[in-house]
Amino acid sequence: MVLWNPCTGQSNLLPKLTDHCIPQFRGFGFNSTMKFCGFGYDSTNDDYKVVRGYNHRVRGSKETVVQVFSLKSGSWRTHEGLGYFFFAGPGCLLNGALHWPETLFNDFRATGSRIISFDLAEEKFQEMLPLPSQTAMWTCNEIIRFRIWMMKEYGVQESWTEVASLDILRKDSQFSLVTPLCILENGEGLIAKRYDFESLVLYSFKERTFRNVFRTHNKWKFDAVIYRETLVSPITSGITDI
Known part of the structure; x- marks a missing residue:
């Protein structure tokens, strides 16, 4: 695993973990291993941390294991006995x-x-924040409309507000994964879209059209x-001279 600052170009090859082996990925079913990761600043301890798990x-056994790398100490810590959760991918x-x-x-039903968090x-x-009840819906013209919500007051369920929506054709929806990244000042949305080829697109919420920004070749995969x-x-977690 490598920690990289794209602004300065500096990178740090993190020490390999030897105290715990992550099982092989087996999909998203009820017999599965779902990996997750994240990176952020711990202001309480003035430390940058990498999280993976x-x-x-x-077969009826389930667990969540978290491993944390501290840039200040230069070492990993492993946390077990945290219960079990059902999620994967990079954290926000x-x-x-x-x-x-x-x-x-509940009884194998969502x-x-x-x-x-x-x-x-x-x-x-710690926090367990309920999501809005409707994040996607069918429309009458074979389009799935994904609704984008914002929690305007952190931790307050009533502050969820729908800020935008985007449309995907029903025939594409079985093969696509759409991840909104941000909404620009001009009102367009930057979207990571996976269909045929993975790509970054700008979506016009007014015109409901996509415009390609970047597209992979040969179905390469990426995370944005x-x-x-x-x-x-x-x-070193100190300021770099450039």
């Missing part, structure tokens, strides 16, 4: 915690979803994230 469920940093959407199940200072899961520019070194 997995949610593992097989806000208010000193990483956040993921989680699907809730019953809802929520946002869970991992506090970087205390290194444990938003980052804040900084001169902090990924090696």
